[in-house]
Amino acid sequence: MEDQARESTYRAAVQLVEWKRYKEALTEAGRLLSQDPEDADAMALIAKIHLHLEQYEEAIRWTEEALARVPEHEQAWYVRVCAFYEKEDMAAFEKSLAEAMRIDPYESFYYYLQAASLTKKGKFKEAKESLLAALEIQPETPLYLAVLSYLEALLGDKEESARLDRQAIRYDAEMPYGLMYLAWAARARGDHKLDETYMRSAVRLEPDNRQIQDEYLESLQHRYWLFRMLSGPGKLLRRLKPWQILLSWFVAWLLFKPLVVVFILLYVITNWGTKALVHLRVFGWRRR
Amino acid sequence: MSDQDELAAQRRKNMKLIQFSKDDQTLVESDKPKETFADVAGLEEVKKKIRMNFILPLQNPQLFAAYGKEAGGSLLLFGPPGCGKTFLARAVAGEIEANFLHIELQAILSMYAGQSEHNLHDIFQKARESKPCVIFIDELDAMGGSRHQMRQHHDRMLVNQLLLELDGLQAENENVFVIGATNTPWYLDSALRRPGRFNHLVFVPPPEETERERILELKLAGKPADGLNLAKIASETRLFSGADLEQVVKDAVESAMERMLASGQLEPITNDDLRNSAKSRKATTLEWFATAKNYATFSDVNRDYQIVLDYAKMHGVK
Numbered sequence: 001m002e003d004q005a006r007e008s009t010y011r012a013a014v015q016l017v018e019w020k021r022y023k024e025a026l027t028e029a030g031r032l033l034s035q036d037p038e039d040a041d042a043m044a045l046i047a048k049i050h051l052h053l054e055q056y057e058e059a060i061r062w063t064e065e066a067l068a069r070v071p072e073h074e075q076a077w078y079v080r081v082c083a084f085y086e087k088e089d090m091a092a093f094e095k096s097l098a099e100a101m102r103i104d105p106y107e108s109f110y111y112y113l114q115a116a117s118l119t120k121k122g123k124f125k126e127a128k129e130s131l132l133a134a135l136e137i138q139p140e141t142p143l144y145l146a147v148l149s150y151l152e153a154l155l156g157d158k159e160e161s162a163r164l165d166r167q168a169i170r171y172d173a174e175m176p177y178g179l180m181y182l183a184w185a186a187r188a189r190g191d192h193k194l195d196e197t198y199m200r201s202a203v204r205l206e207p208d209n210r211q212i213q214d215e216y217l218e219s220l221q222h223r224y225w226l227f228r229m230l231s232g233p234g235k236l237l238r239r240l241k242p243w244q245i246l247l248s249w250f251v252a253w254l255l256f257k258p259l260v261v262v263f264i265l266l267y268v269i270t271n272w273g274t275k276a277l278v279h280l281r282v283f284g285w286r287r288r
Numbered sequence: 289m290s291d292q293d294e295l296a297a298q299r300r301k302n303m304k305l306i307q308f309s310k311d312d313q314t315l316v317e318s319d320k321p322k323e324t325f326a327d328v329a330g331l332e333e334v335k336k337k338i339r340m341n342f343i344l345p346l347q348n349p350q351l352f353a354a355y356g357k358e359a360g361g362s363l364l365l366f367g368p369p370g371c372g373k374t375f376l377a378r379a380v381a382g383e384i385e386a387n388f389l390h391i392e393l394q395a396i397l398s399m400y401a402g403q404s405e406h407n408l409h410d411i412f413q414k415a416r417e418s419k420p421c422v423i424f425i426d427e428l429d430a431m432g433g434s435r436h437q438m439r440q441h442h443d444r445m446l447v448n449q450l451l452l453e454l455d456g457l458q459a460e461n462e463n464v465f466v467i468g469a470t471n472t473p474w475y476l477d478s479a480l481r482r483p484g485r486f487n488h489l490v491f492v493p494p495p496e497e498t499e500r501e502r503i504l505e506l507k508l509a510g511k512p513a514d515g516l517n518l519a520k521i522a523s524e525t526r527l528f529s530g531a532d533l534e535q536v537v538k539d540a541v542e543s544a545m546e547r548m549l550a551s552g553q554l555e556p557i558t559n560d561d562l563r564n565s566a567k568s569r570k571a572t573t574l575e576w577f578a579t580a581k582n583y584a585t586f587s588d589v590n591r592d593y594q595i596v597l598d599y600a601k602m603h604g605v606k
Binding site for chain 2: 207
């Protein structure tokens with residue numbers, strides 16, 4: 001009877017998380033803990049709720065509590081890895097990721113996170129390897145296919161990128177982050193119309209997400225050919241290593257000093273001009 | 289009292305409030321609350337819209353039929369939390385003199401958890417047996433969330449069942465009305481918004497200045513107070529919800545009680561207590577408006593939430 005009541009409270013808390021009612025979910029999870037203060041499952045659930053609430057320190061603290069009781073608690077490790085990643089504490093992320101992968105080697109999301117962290121560092125080939133490992137575990141995950149499509153575009157294989165794009169969208173056309181990656185892939189392939197279409201769909205699905213909003217507004221900026229032309233060199237530079245960027249700026253400055261100044265000025269004017277036009281189009285004469 | 293008034297009073301007396309009991313997971317009856325629109329402070333525009341679209345067509349179906357308007361349908365109240373959606377729904381039930389079946393979050397949760405023998409069909413069946421009846425589904429987004437985002441088959445089944453019941457209401461039942469309320473209408477399954485289901489969408493905004501003054505007056509009624517300028521406090525609590533104002537009064541009461549404990553004699557609530565309390569709080573509706581504006585700007589293909597943008601612009605909500 002007690003077990004049944006506990007089970008139903010646990011399910012209610014999980015259900016509330018699904019509904020994004022995190023405060024109510026915390027109350028339910030707290031009830032679980034008051035029934036059994038040593039309940040590692042409840043602690044891991046509380047950690048997960050704090051993760052959703054973007055309270056990463058609290059999430060990490062609760063995973064510590066859960067892991068102190070059950071050292072190989074899979075959900076606690078999952079939340080811990082995600083919290084460190086979101087907090088951008090990369091040293092702790094890598095350490096906990098290695099341990100989490102040892103405990104649950106078939107969790108494909110770990111490989112995805114690994115790929116995302118490697119992409120941030122510009123290690124595209126290594127990131128691709130990680131994603132392929134994730135897809136080996138879950139071959140039909142549209143998000144992974146979308147990220148792989150983006151990586152292929154960055155690595156210069158536009159055809160493969162487009163093929164993966166079609167495959168991802170066939171599985172799911174309503175995944176905000178997946179659509180964002182597909183938009184980036186389309187942008188990297190030079191397909192600005194598709195970039196805008198994907199970003200419009202993504203922002204419709206998740207309009208409250210600031211990153212997706214910003215990316216949508218940027219995709220609208222790419223409508224203007226002057227902006228595309230002037231932002232081209234910048235994009236090229238982003239693919240280079242820091243020392244290569246420094247060297248190319250130095251050489252450009254030495255060779256074409258006045259031209260570099262004109263280019264920078266033009267870029268700044270175009271960037272802000274197109275930003276203003278996009279703002280007017282999306283928000284009208286009101287503040288964001 | 290005329291015969292008609294007496295009859296109405298008698299009917300009202302017999303009305304029941306049917307609610308879900310969390311303790312034994314059953315539907316229980318209690319005396320119906322007596323609220324009517326007269327008890328709802330302000331919200332004149334909202335009340336007018338509800339009267340036009342919901343109540344008057346029920347009272348004068350022939351008259352409205354002449355204009356091609358049908359009686360009934362369902363009503364969806366949306367807006368920031370704590371602004372009186374539940375109270376308004378109860379008042380609607382009072383206005384049309386119907387039983388009131390209130391489904392809250394806990395009842396919905398129990399349906400998901402599967403621990404109760406009551407399911408959605410039973411609840412609607414109970415309403416059909418108790419007609420005229422208003423079914424009020426609070427936190428409708430919990431029951432009627434977008435099926436696309438649901439992982440569990442069971443969750444999708446519940447939305448399907450809700451759609452079936454709503455369609456059934458139109459086809460088979462008269463005098464059973466459904467009012468839904470939600471803070472997050474954008475999470476609702478789009479099928480719920482089709483004609484014949486929740487086709488009247490009503491925005492319940494935070495109280496206006498005069499309404500805030502009235503709410504403060506009601507919350508302070510019977511409490512010791514001295515030289516209060518409630519109009520001034522009301523003007524300084526722009527966008528505060530009814531629940532926020534209740535908290536302001538609670539904080540002010542605590543301040544007065546602290547003084548009482550120090551002085552040992554009854555200390556009245558002063559204007560400064562209220563002002564300090566109001567200053568220390570931020571309107572909780574602001575967070576809601578930030579989210580609603582995002583949905584209205586980026587996701588509102590049918591322009592359902594244009595009213596929110598207009599309201600935000602008119603009231604300078606940033």
